[in-house]
Amino acid sequence: MADSSRKSGKHNRLRRTRKDWIKGNRERAQRIDPDNESIVHGREKMRPKGITIDAMGDLEGLPRGQVVEAESGRHDVKLEAGELLSCQIKRGASTENEQSTLVVVGDFVRVQPLEDGRGLIHHVEERKTWLGRNAAGEKGMEHVLASNIDLLLCIAAADRPDFRRTIIDRYIVAALLGGVTPAVVVNKSDLIEGELEELIREDVEVYGNIGYRTLFTSAETGDGIDELRDVLKGKTAVLIGQSGAGKSSLANAILGYDLRRTGEVREKDRRGMHTTISSVMLEIPGGGYLIDTPGLREFGIWDLEPEELDAYFVEFLDHLRECRFLPCTHTHEPGCAVIAAVESGDIDEGRYQSYLAIFESLKR
Ligand SMILES: Nc1nc2c(ncn2[C@@H]2O[C@H](COP(=O)(O)OP(=O)(O)OP(=O)(O)O)[C@@H](O)[C@H]2O)c(=O)[nH]1
Ligand SMILES: [Mg+2]
Ligand SMILES: [Zn+2]
Numbered sequence: 001m002a003d004s005s006r007k008s009g010k011h012n013r014l015r016r017t018r019k020d021w022i023k024g025n026r027e028r029a030q031r032i033d034p035d036n037e038s039i040v041h042g043r044e045k046m047r048p049k050g051i052t053i054d055a056m057g058d059l060e061g062l063p064r065g066q067v068v069e070a071e072s073g074r075h076d077v078k079l080e081a082g083e084l085l086s087c088q089i090k091r092g093a094s095t096e097n098e099q100s101t102l103v104v105v106g107d108f109v110r111v112q113p114l115e116d117g118r119g120l121i122h123h124v125e126e127r128k129t130w131l132g133r134n135a136a137g138e139k140g141m142e143h144v145l146a147s148n149i150d151l152l153l154c155i156a157a158a159d160r161p162d163f164r165r166t167i168i169d170r171y172i173v174a175a176l177l178g179g180v181t182p183a184v185v186v187n188k189s190d191l192i193e194g195e196l197e198e199l200i201r202e203d204v205e206v207y208g209n210i211g212y213r214t215l216f217t218s219a220e221t222g223d224g225i226d227e228l229r230d231v232l233k234g235k236t237a238v239l240i241g242q243s244g245a246g247k248s249s250l251a252n253a254i255l256g257y258d259l260r261r262t263g264e265v266r267e268k269d270r271r272g273m274h275t276t277i278s279s280v281m282l283e284i285p286g287g288g289y290l291i292d293t294p295g296l297r298e299f300g301i302w303d304l305e306p307e308e309l310d311a312y313f314v315e316f317l318d319h320l321r322e323c324r325f326l327p328c329t330h331t332h333e334p335g336c337a338v339i340a341a342v343e344s345g346d347i348d349e350g351r352y353q354s355y356l357a358i359f360e361s362l363k364r
Contacts, residue, residue: 066148
């Protein structure tokens with residue numbers, strides 16, 4: 001089998017399931033719970049199917065806008081005419097999306113302006129791209145963090161003893177699943193010193209070698225901020241990373257003024273205090289949009305069978321067809337070309353360890 005056909009075969013399989021799922025037998029939601037913004041079906045924790053409730057015709061005359069801020073139950077929508085409207089979700093609102101999160105920053109929506117100056121979201125348009133994860137503690141519910149984005153900036157702080165690459169590898173898989181381009185940003189570069197410097201540079205080089213954009217930044221000294229602005233030009237990007245990594249500080253540095261509240265990091269374990277509680281889309285002077293999000297405690301990959309994971313590790317693709325057994329999970333099989341490439345140094349050992357960890361987590 002030719003390499004390309006095998007690759008596209010995998011993608012097709014994925015596309016097909018996703019498409020079937022979206023276009024397939026749409027199930028009417030039993031109830032939309034506006035408090036947790038999820039669609040509740042008759043059976044709890046059922047994977048939510050794409051739903052449409054109202055016919056599109058009912059939306060005639062309702063202005064269109066984009067959600068620019070979301071915080072429990074409140075959604076600020078920027079109308080195409082420029083006006084900002086604070087909105088709630090109408091009971092019985094409709095969506096073209098299958099994910100459990102009904103409205104998220106980046107969504108294009110149709111709203112009904114109310115007399116009191118606020119608004120009601122009637123309909124959510126299909127998300128072109130999105131960043132999703134498994135909702136914490138709820139197997140089978142995809143929680144969407146942002147939509148209609150071009151770029152995912154995976155922020156890791158250079159000073160942390162728990163600077164771990166597995167989490168970056170998870171973000172990358174999630175980005176690719178949602179049609180988003182990932183980039184790796186190591187922030188707090190001003191704190192890199194001694195032998196840590198070499199270790200981190202080696203770690204980051206791995207991502208450059210497999211084709212992802214990598215950047216070192218310091219929100220403190222301004223190092224790398226111009227380069228980051230260049231990367232963001234004309235794009236909509238979302239900042240993601242653990243609490244305390246410096247996402248809001250980077251947003252402020254890019255904007256050139258302190259709009260986003262930033263927090264402290266505990267001395268004891270260098271963890272952040274979850275300062276940011278809302279997701280906000282910010283317009284960057286000079287072009288582009290940036291979405292600042294709250295730090296995440298956990299990040300599970302959504303909607304992927306374990307045996308489909310290898311297609312999301314780009315550097316594996318050249319080796320897949322050389323495996324003795326097809327299909328091969330690249331975990332234990334004799335004659336596995338991926339394992340051979342790890343042993344020869346062609347594939348980075350850390351990336352392979354991430355693959356194994358994510359593979360295990362997808363089996364459950
Ligand atoms: N030395 C140094 N400190 C930084 C840098 N960027 C952020 N910080 C500090 O790190 C702490 C956390 O920064 P935040 O921007 O609040 O982090 P966050 O990722 O937005 O955290 P959450 O909102 O909780 O997810 C603050 O004390 C910042 O001043 C940097 O580049 N260098
Ligand atoms: Mg923050
Ligand atoms: Zn293999």
